[in-house]
Amino acid sequence: MGQRLRKLVSSLVVFGVVAAAAGWFLTKPEPWPASHWDGLGAPDPANGSLIFSAGGCVSCHATPGASGDAKLVLAGGLPLKSPFGTFHVPNISPDETAGIGGWTLAQFGDAMTRGVGSKGEHLYPSFPYGSYARMTAKDVNDLFGYIKTLPKSANVAAGHDLPFPFNIRLSLGGWKLLFFTDKPRVTIDASDPKIARGQYLVEGPGHCGECHTPRNALGGFEAGLWLAGAPNPEGEGRIPNITPGSKSIGAWSAGDIASYLETGFTPEFDSVGGSMVEVQQNMAKLPAADREAIAAYLKAIPAQE
Known part of the structure; x- marks a missing residue:
């Protein structure tokens, strides 16, 4: 009887390890291969400025209450309340420490279009990468080039304030598995x-x-x-x-x-x-x-x- 119990326990442990490994494989962060960002050449800041406007970047990333040219200081800090907790918008100015000035194009592009942070972590979909996933590599490159021309800010935005279990980033892999796609949202005749x-x-x-x-x-x-x-x-x-x-x-x-x-x-x-x-x-x-x-x-x- 003891031997059977040991075999059962061993089988359950093996099953648990296999299931955990399979779960991680299915939900792990998936950045683009490095080659995705190759060969784009120098960014076009003029086009980047248009993409910046289309994306409404200042609406979330400018200092709360800023107006005029001050809105181009992307210091972050805006709190976004949701049923899952409060998200705080990060600094995406070209500051090398507090912002994204030290990022590579691949890091920026993977955050924008894959929801993967600069350290390889899942990002919360309060940042709308589920939409930005449809952006071309050229537009991402141009946007990144334009942002690097904007003023720097040393502001360090607060971290997210999320209760358990929403504060577990690994769970975002499951969310992406269910909802993340770069396919069109509706089927229409886009021949025009x-x-x-x-x-x-x-x-x-x-x-x-x-x-x-x-x-x-x-x-x-x-x-x-x-x-x-x-x-x-x-x-x-x-x-x-x-x-x-x-x-x-x-x-x-x-x-x-x-x-x-x-x-x-x-x-x-x-x-x-x-x-x-x-x-x-x-x-x-x-x-x-x-x-x-x-x-x-x-x-x-x-x-x-």
């Missing part, structure tokens, strides 16, 4: 270059779905409800449905949408409000063709009531 460009901007650097798409209990996007509206992450009201099925925005023409992104005024002569103010100000810095592409995409996606 304008719609294809709009899809890239909205689903990628613009990360519009991060606020406009509802999430499940684990923080993943609800399947089949792309851009259908969601609770306001700031706690009050709702982020609107921006699909063609919306009772308000759905009636807008593509021209109305493009004009709204440029001017901040709706077809009803109302003005942009709330957190969308800063988004609109960022979109106004894009070329008119990009705003028109975003509008064309938003008119082409499946309607959600």
Whole structure:
């Protein structure tokens, strides 16, 4: 009997080790191979500036309350409250110690598009790498080049304040296994270059779905409800449905949408409000063709009531 028990215990131990190894293999951080970032050449800061605006980087990474040129100091520190705890936005200025000035392009690119930190750790999806995963290597390179031209800040942002078990980064591998993808969010006819460009901007650097798409209990996007509206992450009201099925925005023409992104005024002569103010100000810095592409995409996606 004792020998059978020892065999059973030994089998369970072996099974546990194998299961743990398999779990680690399936959920370990997966940066790009180094070759992914080879051959890109010198970054184009002008394009990097446009990607910076499309991504709304200042909205989260600028010092809270900053205005004017001070918003280009990406000192971090903004607290982001969520059902999982409070995240604190990091310093991504070119400071070599407090910011990302000492990072390589591969480290920056893996953080942006793979959710892998500079030390090879999983990053929390409060940083929208689930959207940035669609960005091209060229745009990532240009963005990194532009950020390196901005002022440095020695501010050290606070760490995240997360309760157990959300403070265990290894669990993020499981989250990525369930929800992380670099595939398009919706299936549409993107043979029109304008719609294809709009899809890239909205689903990628613009990360519009991060606020406009509802999430499940684990923080993943609800399947089949792309851009259908969601609770306001700031706690009050709702982020609107921006699909063609919306009772308000759905009636807008593509021209109305493009004009709204440029001017901040709706077809009803109302003005942009709330957190969308800063988004609109960022979109106004894009070329008119990009705003028109975003509008064309938003008119082409499946309607959600």
